[in-house]
Amino acid sequence: MSKKEFLVFKNARIITPMRIIDNGILIAEDGKISDLGSKDEIEIPKNARVIDVAGKYLAPGFVDIHLHGGGGADTMDATEEAIEKISITHAKGGVTSIVLSTVAAPMGNIIKAVKTIELAKKRTLPGAQVLGAHIEGPYFSVKQRGAQNSKYLKAPKPEEYLKLLDEYDCILRVSAAPELDGGLELGRELKKRGIVASIAHTNATYQDILAAVDAGYTHVTHMYSGMSGLKRVNAYRISGVIESTLLLDELTTEVIADGHHLPASLIKLIIKVKGPDKVSVITDAMATAGLGQGRYSIGGLDVIVEANVPEEFEIPEEEGNYVAKLLTRDSFAGSVATIGKCVRNMVKFVGLSIQDVVKMATINPAKVIGVDDRKGSLTKGKDADIVVLDEDVNVVMTVVGARMVYRNNVFSQE
Numbered sequence: 001m002s003k004k005e006f007l008v009f010k011n012a013r014i015i016t017p018m019r020i021i022d023n024g025i026l027i028a029e030d031g032k033i034s035d036l037g038s039k040d041e042i043e044i045p046k047n048a049r050v051i052d053v054a055g056k057y058l059a060p061g062f063v064d065i066h067l068h069g070g071g072g073a074d075t076m077d078a079t080e081e082a083i084e085k086i087s088i089t090h091a092k093g094g095v096t097s098i099v100l101s102t103v104a105a106p107m108g109n110i111i112k113a114v115k116t117i118e119l120a121k122k123r124t125l126p127g128a129q130v131l132g133a134h135i136e137g138p139y140f141s142v143k144q145r146g147a148q149n150s151k152y153l154k155a156p157k158p159e160e161y162l163k164l165l166d167e168y169d170c171i172l173r174v175s176a177a178p179e180l181d182g183g184l185e186l187g188r189e190l191k192k193r194g195i196v197a198s199i200a201h202t203n204a205t206y207q208d209i210l211a212a213v214d215a216g217y218t219h220v221t222h223m224y225s226g227m228s229g230l231k232r233v234n235a236y237r238i239s240g241v242i243e244s245t246l247l248l249d250e251l252t253t254e255v256i257a258d259g260h261h262l263p264a265s266l267i268k269l270i271i272k273v274k275g276p277d278k279v280s281v282i283t284d285a286m287a288t289a290g291l292g293q294g295r296y297s298i299g300g301l302d303v304i305v306e307a308n309v310p311e312e313f314e315i316p317e318e319e320g321n322y323v324a325k326l327l328t329r330d331s332f333a334g335s336v337a338t339i340g341k342c343v344r345n346m347v348k349f350v351g352l353s354i355q356d357v358v359k360m361a362t363i364n365p366a367k368v369i370g371v372d373d374r375k376g377s378l379t380k381g382k383d384a385d386i387v388v389l390d391e392d393v394n395v396v397m398t399v400v401g402a403r404m405v406y407r408n409n410v411f412s413q414e
């Protein structure tokens with residue numbers, strides 16, 4: 001009989017979906033959570049490797065369902081090495097599962113990236129594990145393109161996307177503008193296949209969004225970025241995507257809580273209206289994530305990574321809270337955050353409870369992409385994907401399937 005491998009965390013404040021267990025013990029066995037509870041309920045197996053976390057928080061590993069890159073690498077590089085760099089960079093931010101996003105580009109380049117993601121999904125990576133792909137473009141409205149290259153934007157054509165969807169099972173999510181010709185047909189096709197249809201880079205009206213929800217769209221990509229809001233047509237007000245997302249219970253959404261893309265007031269508004277169960281925290285991080293401040297040339301684009309937050313902004317500038325901007329500084333060139341940074345911002349500066357924020361970074365995104373049967377909470381039988389957070393909500397250790405992939409110097413002796 002082979003010897004069982006136990007990894008045990010003790011003296012932890014365990015964050016479960018229902019409560020926080022003080023002085024808790026969690027046992028991982030062969031990559032899964034086999035037991036958890038308070039000190040008095042749980043017996044530590046004899047041959048276990050025990051980590052005393054000294055009263056720190058134990059949370060489920062973060063699940064980032066929308067990111068492009070990190071550590072100087074981008075998903076569109078379409079190489080194994082690029083994905084490994086992204087995996088390591090985000091593991092440092094407490095992330096254990098990632099869904100890699102492509103961008104609007106020639107279809108051949110998107111296919112190459114998806115092919116690489118499909119292979120990466122089957123491998124054990126050095127940091128966060130790849131769960132699948134998010135196709136973000138090219139089916140977007142030119143009017144709401146944001147940082148997407150308008151040269152490649154177009155209406156969805158079944159002869160193009162069916163090939164992609166037929167060939168690659170790793171596609172978990174497709175973002176598109178439902179008001180384009182063929183946008184509803186795409187939504188129906190995605191729904192039929194169990195792929196998340198997400199409303200994005202869209203100039204839709206409320207009526208368009210009603211039709212989109214009927215067709216199968218269930219999620220809204222990066223709230224307040226690349227979407228229409230209230231407009232006036234002569235004397236009449238017409239609701240846009242922002243109002244529709246806030247209003248319709250059928251839709252979940254996601255926020256970039258990097259301390260730059262959204263002020264605390266907007267994050268609070270979204271959560272107040274949608275509730276803490278319908279919002280996920282994402283990074284939408286680019287290749288410059290994890291590189292620190294400075295000037296970089298990424299994919300032919302010169303960007304500057306800095307803090308430089310205006311005084312009116314509600315989230316203060318602090319170490320590591322950076323963003324990438326175009327050199328003109330009048331536009332963001334993407335987030336450089338990890339989920340760990342976003343979680344800290346939401347607890348410390350937006351003023352939400354750590355339990356609600358952890359939900360938004362774990363079980364909510366896991367539900368959006370349909371992996372909540374094995375990810376997203378510290379529950380018996382689920383994968384032992386774990387993050388340790390200190391009292392000040394900094395990531396100090398990341399564990400993927402009971403395998404330690406990151407620890408800061410606090411735990412260097414373990």
Ligand SMILES: [Zn+2]
Nearest residue numbers: 066101136284
């Ligand atoms: Zn994105």
